[in-house]
Amino acid sequence: MEPDETCPSPDDGDCHITSTARTSISKSSSPHRASHGDIVTIDVDLRPEDGFVPEHLFDTSGRITLVLGWGNYLPALHEILTKMTVGETLNNDVSIDAGFGKRHADLLIQIPKANLKKVQNMDRIVVGATLNLQGGVQVQVVQVNQESIVVDANHPLAGSSYACSLKVVNIDPMPVHKMEFRLETDEESSSTPFEIATFAMGCFWGMELAMMRIPGVVGTRAGYTQGTLADPSYQEVCRGNTKHREAVMVVYDSRVVSYQELLMVYGDRLAATESHYAMNIFEEETDDEDRSLQYKNGIYFHTEEQRKLGRAFLEDYNNRYEVELLQANKFYEAEEDHQQYLYKGGQSSRKNARETIRCFG
Secondary structure, X not given: OOXXXXXOOOOOOOOOXXXXXXXOOOOOOOOOOOOOOOXXXXXXXXXXOOOOOOOXXXXXXXXXXXXXXXXXXXXXXXXXXXOOOOOOEEEEEEEEEOOOOOOOHHHEEEEEHHHHOXXXXXXXXXXXXXXXXXXXXXXXXXXXXOOEEEEEOOOOOOOOEEEEEEEEEEEEOOOHHHOOOOOOOHHHHOOOOEEEEEEEOOOHHHXXXXXXOOOOEEEEEEEEEOOOOOOOOHHHHHHOOOOOEEEEEEEEEOOOOOHHHHHHHHHHHHHHHHHHHHHHHHHHHHHOHHHHHHHOEEEEEOOHHHHHHHHHHHHHOOOOOOEEXXXXXXXXXXXXXXXXXXXXXXXXXXXXXXOOOOOOO
16 A cells, blocks of 8 residues: 555654664763663653644653654654653743644635636635645635635644653663564563564554554554565565565563563454455465565564464464464564554554554555
């Protein structure tokens, strides 16, 4: 599936997986300042300003943990946290963009009524009415004159903002040594509570949003794995020459959520989508086996324990779904357009959100 570039985006942050491990700072060193790829825990309160109360697509209060620079929440929140240290606070003295951009005066457009000849009922064009212009652009009527109308093409929430209060509770390094399968030493296994999991299930959009909603999941990335070409593009993967699967990498706090619980969500999602999506996959396999690999179901274990749990999970399901169980290997990020695509399109990523995910990926 190709992303729809016209979707409203509450989060367009630029995100990349950190490839270099960050070491702990000793007591004699300067305080460690949060940077791209760090796992940051904060106590936060985001309060709409000027009476603006949106439908929140993310958690706006309480303790949250996120991978800095990996999207979700708001780009402005990531920007604020960059270079902050543990214990630093902000107290309602910072106003941050709510994610819909500034209002632009040049998006107030005057349209002569003579250009609206195709409108069957001109009486319906009143202040507050919504019109669909050519190209599918939705605008709101803000003024009606004798010879013309004025419409506003800004997003309805453009210019909205939050008053931000927060305290940095902790900054942890990304466990980059766990991004691919390896047999860990006891010291490595106990060095961090954060673990990495990778799953594939057709298109990665729906799977990513399902994982984002799980308490304890602190970061996700859509991408490509199990292929033969380094750093493939979406177009190359779609052509079927690279043998990559569309997959989702999940960073989670093992103190909050277990790998078994992630597998349960994976199983629920698999059951919900299999009848809709797998039929097309299997039909494609008869014509082009390499092309079908893009949408193959897979559990890619990063540790021996994950391998055992993945095998038990498949046995519990009596192997009724076609799911491969393989070692996690090199994971390549998908293009930014694909990252957290459904969240950017207006679907909730709040923890424990129960709204139906409107995508069978």
